[in-house]
Amino acid sequence: MRPPAPSQSAPASRPGALLRSAGPVLALFATLLFGFVTSGCRPLPPADLVLHNGREPETIDPHLLTGQADGRIGSALFEGLTRYDPVTGNAIAGLAESWSLSPDGRSYTFTLRTNATWSTGQPITADDVVWSCQRAVDPKTAADYASQYFYIENGEAICNGAETNLARLGVIATSPRTVRIQLTNPTPFFLELLASRVFAVVPRATLEKYGDQWIRSPDLPCSGPYTLESWRVNDRIRLRANPHYWDAAHVRSKVVDVLAGDSAHTALNLYLAGDVDFIVDKDMFPTELAEALRARPDFHRYDYLGAYFVRFNCTRKPFTDPRVRRALALVINRPRIVERITRMQERPASHLVPFGTGGYTPPAGLEPDLPLARQLLAEAGYPGGAGFPPVEYAFNAESKLHEHIAVELQATFREALGVRIELRPLEWKTYLNNMSKLDYDMMRSSWIGDYNDPNTFLDLFLSNGGNNRTGWRDPEFDQLIHTANATLDRIRRFELLGQAEARLLRVGAPIVPLYSYVGFYALDTNRITGVHGNLLDEHPFWAIGRLPR
Amino acid sequence: MKLLHRLLLIPVLVWIVATLAFFLMRAAPGGPFDRERAPASKEVEAALKARYHLDESLGRQYLRFLAGVATGDLGPSFKYRHHSVNDILAQALPVSLTLGWLAFGTALGIGIPTGFLGAVYRGRWPDWGGSFLVLAGVCIPTFVLAPLLVLFFSLKLGWLPVALWGSLPQVLLPTFALGLYFAARVSRLLREGLSETLRAPFILTARAKGLGEFQLLLRHALRPSLLPVVSYCGPMLADLLTGSFVIERVFQIPGTGAFFVNSFFSRDYPMMVGLVIVYSALLLLLNLATDLAYRWLDPRVRHA
Numbered sequence: 001m002r003p004p005a006p007s008q009s010a011p012a013s014r015p016g017a018l019l020r021s022a023g024p025v026l027a028l029f030a031t032l033l034f035g036f037v038t039s040g041c042r043p044l045p046p047a048d049l050v051l052h053n054g055r056e057p058e059t060i061d062p063h064l065l066t067g068q069a070d071g072r073i074g075s076a077l078f079e080g081l082t083r084y085d086p087v088t089g090n091a092i093a094g095l096a097e098s099w100s101l102s103p104d105g106r107s108y109t110f111t112l113r114t115n116a117t118w119s120t121g122q123p124i125t126a127d128d129v130v131w132s133c134q135r136a137v138d139p140k141t142a143a144d145y146a147s148q149y150f151y152i153e154n155g156e157a158i159c160n161g162a163e164t165n166l167a168r169l170g171v172i173a174t175s176p177r178t179v180r181i182q183l184t185n186p187t188p189f190f191l192e193l194l195a196s197r198v199f200a201v202v203p204r205a206t207l208e209k210y211g212d213q214w215i216r217s218p219d220l221p222c223s224g225p226y227t228l229e230s231w232r233v234n235d236r237i238r239l240r241a242n243p244h245y246w247d248a249a250h251v252r253s254k255v256v257d258v259l260a261g262d263s264a265h266t267a268l269n270l271y272l273a274g275d276v277d278f279i280v281d282k283d284m285f286p287t288e289l290a291e292a293l294r295a296r297p298d299f300h301r302y303d304y305l306g307a308y309f310v311r312f313n314c315t316r317k318p319f320t321d322p323r324v325r326r327a328l329a330l331v332i333n334r335p336r337i338v339e340r341i342t343r344m345q346e347r348p349a350s351h352l353v354p355f356g357t358g359g360y361t362p363p364a365g366l367e368p369d370l371p372l373a374r375q376l377l378a379e380a381g382y383p384g385g386a387g388f389p390p391v392e393y394a395f396n397a398e399s400k401l402h403e404h405i406a407v408e409l410q411a412t413f414r415e416a417l418g419v420r421i422e423l424r425p426l427e428w429k430t431y432l433n434n435m436s437k438l439d440y441d442m443m444r445s446s447w448i449g450d451y452n453d454p455n456t457f458l459d460l461f462l463s464n465g466g467n468n469r470t471g472w473r474d475p476e477f478d479q480l481i482h483t484a485n486a487t488l489d490r491i492r493r494f495e496l497l498g499q500a501e502a503r504l505l506r507v508g509a510p511i512v513p514l515y516s517y518v519g520f521y522a523l524d525t526n527r528i529t530g531v532h533g534n535l536l537d538e539h540p541f542w543a544i545g546r547l548p549r
Numbered sequence: 550m551k552l553l554h555r556l557l558l559i560p561v562l563v564w565i566v567a568t569l570a571f572f573l574m575r576a577a578p579g580g581p582f583d584r585e586r587a588p589a590s591k592e593v594e595a596a597l598k599a600r601y602h603l604d605e606s607l608g609r610q611y612l613r614f615l616a617g618v619a620t621g622d623l624g625p626s627f628k629y630r631h632h633s634v635n636d637i638l639a640q641a642l643p644v645s646l647t648l649g650w651l652a653f654g655t656a657l658g659i660g661i662p663t664g665f666l667g668a669v670y671r672g673r674w675p676d677w678g679g680s681f682l683v684l685a686g687v688c689i690p691t692f693v694l695a696p697l698l699v700l701f702f703s704l705k706l707g708w709l710p711v712a713l714w715g716s717l718p719q720v721l722l723p724t725f726a727l728g729l730y731f732a733a734r735v736s737r738l739l740r741e742g743l744s745e746t747l748r749a750p751f752i753l754t755a756r757a758k759g760l761g762e763f764q765l766l767l768r769h770a771l772r773p774s775l776l777p778v779v780s781y782c783g784p785m786l787a788d789l790l791t792g793s794f795v796i797e798r799v800f801q802i803p804g805t806g807a808f809f810v811n812s813f814f815s816r817d818y819p820m821m822v823g824l825v826i827v828y829s830a831l832l833l834l835l836n837l838a839t840d841l842a843y844r845w846l847d848p849r850v851r852h853a
Contacts, residue, residue: 043715059630066584139592142600146589160590212600215631233629233637235714235803259713261801269699269711270801398814429579429816436587447585466587 044230047238049253049544052267054281056234056260061215062200063136063143068448068537069281071197073258076239076541078200079224081110081129081179082191086543089534090452091195095124095223095246096179105186105488112177117244118221124201126173128223132201134166145198147466148450151190153182185486188493189358189453196450200224225251225542234260239541252530252545268293271522277546278528280539282519287401290343298524301345302533305449306517307352307457310393310409313440314510315471318389322509323380329366329505329512330373331416332409338515341404346515353501354516356535358453360494365505365513370416377417385418394434395444397425402444405514435469445469445511452536454497455485461504461511472510477503552837559833563826570825571614574818575607581627581816601627614822623826624819628812634823637808642827644714645792645804648723652789653782655728660735661778667736668743668774669766679736686733695726695799712801723800727793731785735778742774776847783839787832791824 083094149155153170170182334348350365484496623634792806
């Protein structure tokens, strides 16, 4: 017989009491769980096309955006006078159906399409075009690409505040359907430039009503082939075909899901599992698997308008001496870098402008020449590397690729010239900060062209260029670029640009190019149509669609 | 009284942590708008800074930030320029919370039974099986486990989706991948705790008095042995609920985990500080909850 133990009854020690007190807690837990599951997971009806676009866009305002992933969405929503051809990536007619160029090459007159309409059904007028251009170039808008307007009369003056009257910009509505654009100089690549996002036509009334948040306003009027249906950060943007788009008949997919994510392996898994039709972004290619993937028939290689190069800080010893810069450039083994490290079948390039840019043939830069390199280094006062001051090679550390290339260069310089360099991995923003402040000795660099013309690479190194970032100044180079760009004859212009590039690479050598970029896209051509490899890596969404099975 | 005291302390601690985050972020080199391409002009750069008040003195920026937080506005994201921090948190937090709760359930659901069986059948096959799971869970890092799960269950067998977030099947793999490590920790804590309790004199007394084995284990031995598990639950939940960078990246899940890492690298000051506020508040609240649970489970704490 058990004695009664009243003193022990206070703590809830019987299983029943335990359950009774735990019951509500469990119920609460279950409700929470259910609530969270139902709020966190909301399946959408399937789309007609699913694309993997790489990173989450930072902004899709066509005038403000700078990233490629951002740009693809920007182009889907807003269009300018010209647009990109899905096959070649060159400019073709957009909102403008035709144009004419004055004999002096400085004045374009564009005629808008009669069926150019906003997604709300309102017509797109010449005033819309003018207002959009004024907005993009207005320094208050703070568009990074406002520099594309410097070719237009008063564009530069407005952008740097010297001219405050926006109406003085050389974009003028001469009738409700015609726009005249007045250039400061003949600009052979101007139509290409016009296809870029910073020239897209945006809805004035919406911008004025909603301010910074205009792009997420309800019933956003769009001038491009798609409208914005929904947007969940780091998940997807859903686009729906704009029924009032002037070329709506050729928009292949009505509902397009554009996924965002920054893991290349996940993108590949999604593609392999059939959840993604096409990986648009070339950064979403797992380079570790390059060899295996290259062999697949659904992986397509294309040359790409980008260059990988090394910058020298020409304001810091020993790189103040061009002989030192040239000596280092003369020993680099580019094929080795491309075959052993990058392994994407890049083209080794001693020149900056990638092959095939706008039909231009780049001149050779400094090709390997060991005796000459040693001689130059000795002339500069460092025979056999003796007395060479300690220098650092800085690179952004988020990619192993840059590190491997840095190690390769370090070994090459030591073996060939007896020059020792230290490696300095930097976090991305520190890297950018050091580059813009000229706080480095040597630095890994790259540039992606904005339009299909050699000028997009060469004008970087103008003495007053904001993107020069080497401290190199050469009036003769500047003169060659300016003369070339004022030359109407294409062949003569390319000759002059070629001379400028040769001067940049062989005489000044503030940079050493290593290779031109390539891209790979994953796409089963038996299932998807409308994607074509092109130098600009432009794949307008409107042209892409699933083939009927 | 003590509870009220601790509740009141939470905002103060959060404020201190947020202030530290605010100034440390701004001390890092480079700014949110440093990009590969130089700004079009000095005026463009100035306008951009003015728009986000980065041209003001640090003190003013801090006051502006405090005023915002006081009204529940964490400010605009500097990186995702069409979204405010509140916007992003409203989208991402429910996702991370869902995943976190589910993984928490998985951790306890797997960890408690295996730990219990391991202690009860110490040295026999349920113990070996449990130990194997624990070892696997602790030793295989999530960034290896998650891709292996995807490879096997999604790509090879085709049973489950490879990634994304939106349907129930898509939830299973990330939940398991995230929960397994914690399940292992829970299992180990319980196994050790229970083994020790079972060696305690009061168990011997209970057995001597003829208490049934089932009652003995569940009623008398389990409860005190759960204490280490409960004290681990607080930080575990805080860890799980705020999102896992690795799991969210591997399964492309739109939670807060990615922002935690990326907002530092992109110098998205308001986003980073906002997350620090959420995380620290959550951690403090959960620690408080742990202590309360302790009082409920252990009379010694309650009466102390």
